[in-house]
Amino acid sequence: MTQEKSDCLFCRIVSGEIPASIIYRNDHVIAFRDITPVTPQHVLIIPLKHIASLNDLAPEDEAIAGHILLAAGVVAEMIGIRQSGYRLVFNTGKEALQSVFHIHGHLIGGQQMGWPPFPGLSTQH
Numbered sequence: 001m002t003q004e005k006s007d008c009l010f011c012r013i014v015s016g017e018i019p020a021s022i023i024y025r026n027d028h029v030i031a032f033r034d035i036t037p038v039t040p041q042h043v044l045i046i047p048l049k050h051i052a053s054l055n056d057l058a059p060e061d062e063a064i065a066g067h068i069l070l071a072a073g074v075v076a077e078m079i080g081i082r083q084s085g086y087r088l089v090f091n092t093g094k095e096a097l098q099s100v101f102h103i104h105g106h107l108i109g110g111q112q113m114g115w116p117p118f119p120g121l122s123t124q125h
């Protein structure tokens, strides 16, 4: 099911109106390369349905949430980081610096990472 919002950047990628480097697609999600990668591998996994953020997930979206998580492992295998390790990050809201309000999991990997993940303060992407 696709419910598009015409002014949403990621809905426009879903519809094909805006090009993106899409590497995976099924009936529920698409995955495409982030235009400004922060790690050697950086892919965004988004639902076809417009849902602004994790805060807007409704009980009936339970399956969609699961499909995003299931896609993470599939895409990680496709881009060669399933065994080496990766993170799936959902920036949510102002202090997390969410800038696009259509749920997206940042699948990042391809390098050794540190923990905790917030060693410095950044206000820009």
Ligand code: AMP
Pocket: 009, 020, 032, 033, 034, 035, 036, 037, 044, 090, 091, 097, 098, 099, 100, 101, 125
């Ligand atoms: P966030 O700040 O968590 O909302 O993440 C939004 C992400 O979308 C950023 O990492 C951007 O680099 C990425 N982004 C913005 N526009 C595009 C685009 N046209 N194609 C691919 N990634 C994009």
